[in-house]
Every structure is written in C-alpha cells, then in structure tokens.
Amino acid sequence: MHPLTWQQAGQSDDTLREFFVPALVDLGASIIIQDAGRNYLFVTNLPEIWAIEHVATPSDVSLFGDEVAAKLGTLKEGITEAGSKGHIEIAIGTEQVYEFRVQAVGFAKGGVHLVTTIIDRSEERHRERLLRALLREVSHRSKNLLAIIQSIALQTARYSGSLELFLHKFRGRLYSLSQSQDLITDSSWRGAYFFELVQQQTEKYLPENKHLVRVHGDNVLLTPNASLHLGLALHELIVNAVSHGSLLRSGRVINVACTRTELNGHDALEIVWDEVLDASLKSEDEEALKAHFGSTVLERVVPASVNGKAHYAISNDRISYRLVFPLESGGE
Template sequence: MPALVDLGASIIIQNADREYLFVTNLPEIWAVEHKSTPSDLSLFGEEVAARLAALKADIREAGNKGHIEIIVGTEQVYEFRVQAVEFAKGGVHLVTTIIDRSEERHRERLLRALLREVSHRSKNLLAIIQSIALQTARYSGSLELFLHKFRGRLYSLSQSQDLITDSSWRGAYFFELVQQQTEKYLPENKHLVRVHGDNLLLTPNASLHLGLALHELIVNAVSHGSLLRSGRVINVTCTRTQINDHDMLEMVWDEVLDEGSEPDQHDEALKAHFGSTVLERVVPASVNGKATYVISKERISYRLTFPLETGAE
C-alpha cells in the first residue's frame, strides 16, 4: 500500500458489510476531512456511488475483481479498481484503488487525433500523386520519358513533405522551399537562383504544389534553357498583396534566356516539354489560384497568384 500511495493511488478497504475500515490519499475533489462514517455515497455522491454499488455487487469471492472509469468535468478521468481479498482475520474484504488516468487519456485522445490527421494528409498526398501520374502519362511519348518525369516529380513532393514534417505540419517557408527544390539541380551554382520578397509560411497544400511548380521550372531551366551556359541569374519573387480585399501571394519566376537562343526553340508547341500542364493547370487549380506561363525568345516567365488561406487544414 505505501508503494501505491507513493505512485499517487488512493486506497479504500471495506469489510464484507461494505463498511469503510481504511481510506487514504483521496483526490482533492473527493477528499473530505473528519468524516466519521465515510461511505461511497458521502464521499463520491449519488451517481458514482450507484455505479460502485453495481460493480461491487458482483465481487463477493476472493479473487473477483472489476473496474470502472469516472469522468469528472471535461478533463479529469479516474479509474476505480475493486478486488475481493481474503484477509487472515475478518474474511473477504474489498480493496479499492483509485488512479488518476487524466494525463494518460489526454495522450490517447491526442494520439487518435494525430492518427486521423496523418490518415487525412496521406489520402491528400496519394491524390496528388495520382494526379501527377495521370498528367505525366498523358504528355509522355514513351515509358522511359514517363518514368524520368514521374520520378522527378515524386522527388519534388518528398522534398516539400520533409519541410512540412519538420515544421510539425504547419507548412514550409517560401525561401526554404525554393532552396530545397533548386539546389539538387544546381549543386555548384546555387547563386544562379536568387529569391526576393516576403518569406511567407505556406500551408501544407500550397507547399506541396508550389514545390512541384518550382521543380518543373528549375528542370526546364537546366534541361532546355541557357542557365548554365550563360550564367544569367534567375530571379524568384514572393510578394504578399491584396486583391479585392483578399490576402494573396504572388510568385514570379523570371528567367532571362541566352541571347544566342534560336526563336523556334520557344514556341507554344514546346510547352508540353516544359511541364505546362502542371504549371498552368494542376498547380493553380490545387491552390485555387491563377497562373500565366510565357515562353519567348528573350525569357521564360511564370506568375502564380493564389489566396494565402488556400489549403489551410
């Protein structure tokens, strides 16, 4: 019993007639000083006493046991464990221990909420992957090309997801998102992508899709543009703005092309090779925004505008 008391448990001992012989360490909400004849009713009130009476009615022989949980208010949870014990003198007695389970139940509720959240976000992520797979397959002329593009886009999602996870699911900051999505393709030329403007915290949904757009743009710049050949800096700007009284984010990717580029390399027919479906349809639709994607002889420009609240979960 001293060990149980040290652990914070309350102890009640009753004889075969349910008379209190010993009670100690009751929780504050039930502790009553100088009770000459304590009982379940006088200590715990009618509701709890009735539940204890029903429980104890089936506990009559040594070794019988049972338990109930009592919820007090909205946060406190107490477990009553009752067991019949054969004493050397006096026959069968009931030993009741009361244990505060409030913190344990709180952790269980939190864990269940987290599991539901993980399930919800996993389904969202799988839906994004399915959309990417369909769009990639639609505009890929061969299995090899599909696999190449699809793997790159999955890698982009995983990188953005790492930032979201590290922030405890709050999202990702714009500057870090640009850095993470571009450094893989420019390991020795990180200076060629410069970020300006407001380093805003994006929601998880916006982080995933904006990361996907940045992936397409940097892959295009390395594969088709004149980025490494000319050494011209790409400027990426994030601006918080108000449009029709709505808080909006505007991202601009401005890539100046090499003056030696051939005009016919940048007509509308090449947009499919530049991930235009992802940039013009998938990403803006997913964040409830609008996008413009312009390819000309002089530059490649991408502008995405969407509400900052979009994707909040």
C-alpha cells in the same frame, strides 16, 4: 503466499501491510477499504476533485456524487468472493480520467473486504487521443499524397511519347514530392518555409550554380498541401530553365519572390518566378515549353490545389510565373 513473493519467517501480514499503503500512496494511488457491508474503514490520498475534509461519514455518494456512486455500486455488486476483481474508468469533464480498480480481499479477521485503488489516467488517455489524432492525420495526408502521385502519373503518361520519357519525368516529379515531404516531416507536419522549399527544389539541378536562383521576400511557412504543390511547380520551372532555357549559357539570375498581398479583400501570398532568357531561344522552343505537362501543373493543378490564380507567360526574352492564393489556404 504467491510463489513469486518472499517473506521473512516470523513476520505477519499485518506488520507488512503497514508498509504497503505508504508505497501505494507514493505511486500516486488513492486507496479505499470497505467491509463486507460496504462501510468505509479507511480512505486516503483521494484526488483533489473529491474533497474529504468536510465529509463526516465517507461513502461512495458523499465522496463521488450520485452518478459515480451508482456506477461503483453496479461494479461492486459482482465482487463478493475473495480474489474477484473489476474496474471502470470515470471521466470528469473532457480532460480528467480516473480508473477505479476494486478487488475482494479475504482477511483472517473480518471476512471479505473491498479494496479500491483510484489511479489518475488523464495523461495516459490524453496521449492516446493525440496518437489517434496523429494516426488519422497521417492516414489523411497519405491518401492526399497518393492522389497527387496518381494524378502526376496519369498526366505524365498523357504528355510522354515513350516509356523512357515517362519514367524520366515521373521519377523527377516523385523526387520533387519526396523532397517537399521531407521538409514537412521535419517540421512535425506544420509545412515548409518558402525559402527552404525553393532551395531544396532547385539545388539538385544547379549543384555548382546555386547562386543563379535568388529568393527574396517573405519567408512564409506554407501549409503541407501548399508545400507539396508549390514544390512541384518549382520543380517544373527549374527543369524547364535547365533543359530549355538559357540559364546556364547566360548565367543570368532567376529571381523568385514571395510577398504578402491581398486577393479579393483577403490576406494572400504572391509567388513570382522571373527568368530572363537568352536571345538565342527559338520560337519552337517556346512552343515546347507550353505544350507539355509542366504547363498543366503550373496553370491548373497548383492554383486549383491552393484555391488561387496563376499566370504563366513565355515571351522572346523571359519566362514569368505568378501565383496568388489566400493565405489561409497556403501559409501562415
């Protein structure tokens, strides 16, 4: 006996064997017992795809068909001595997977027999496929995110006159990405809703004046890619509004809208940022707003990333930003 088993004195293996089969069947296992000549002696609990009702004399071929029987035959040829075992997996279609586990068992009467258990691995393999797909998706998105960070670092350095200014701007932009990524992660990688994205990107800079940014229109679920880049655009716009504009001085509300529209005959989204300026904004301030990385993000990086078109305009009395992009590229 196996050192980790216990059996009451006087009980035979034959008596206990009567309990083993029901226990295995209850666990969902199918069981086949064959003699040394591979003649079927016992078969029970086969999966529904292998019907046994109309089979007069069970065999590997009559039960499983020629292809599966050939694979089982090859496996069983190497299992001849008591204690030897082997297994194969059989895929039926694209969804069902069954594991055949074969072992040679020595009986006191009748010599070596083959015991085959069949276990449904379909759900397990399905989870493994989903996990592999998820890991590939995470790897793909991580590479995209790293590429965005690299681009931000290079462009921020190009428009920063000092290390201190670079660090200040770069940290802000990284924080913007991380906030958008949190929304994406919370939605199981589906993306971020536009209203929540605006709120998240602006409330940090207006902790006591959240009412100064009013969002309206269609609360569309943006794709992960659009969420990251639109989040970055919103970050640049709110930073400009707080740093260079007259938002806090005038208390005038910034209107942000998301509207379903058309672009070249296809469904599209139109994002509009409308900020009314205080009359005290000077011409040099207007130039400062345009001559830095923020305008590059708004006019080039973001529209290119979502296959759209953008218009960024600064005048004496307002700042407006309009982005239109195909719905399939950025939302649903």
